[in-house]
Amino acid sequence: MESITIGIILTGLSLVLAGYLFRQYKFGKKVPEWPHTDAVIESVRIWGSRRGTEPSWSIAITFTFLVDDKVHTGHRLYAGPAVASPGREIVFGLEQKYKDKEPIRVSYNPSDPSYAVLYTGENPMLGLYSVGTGIFLLLGICLIIN
Known part of the structure; x- marks a missing residue:
């Protein structure tokens, strides 16, 4: 039972x-x-933690962007669930690709402009x-x- x-x-x-x-x-x-807009990287932060025998790496990328004269802050790489521990190579590759105060393009949800992503895939x-x-x-x- x-x-x-x-x-x-x-x-x-x-x-x-x-x-x-x-x-x-x-x-x-x-x-x-979704429409695209210009954004600026505010911070790129990586950290590791040890779970078992291998370290687990994560990254947080924060960016700001302007839609309809309002500044928004975003942090999502993709739409949907957070990408947890994508792996050392990916994390350090993203850290090399995105630098603080660097201009980028993001896609934002037209129904909720505060929701934006770096990748549309x-x-x-x-x-x-x-x-x-x-x-x-x-x-x-x-x-x-x-």
């Missing part, structure tokens, strides 16, 4: 997460149509999160069946 309850909970949470990821995927598909984390969600969904179904 207890495994059925855990299975139902895992399946339910997986379905909720799958719905969220699908909405984020559809949202991300609209990004290439597909968020690389959606695939990883989707695989993880699928695994938990299968585990939940297996617990219900057994």
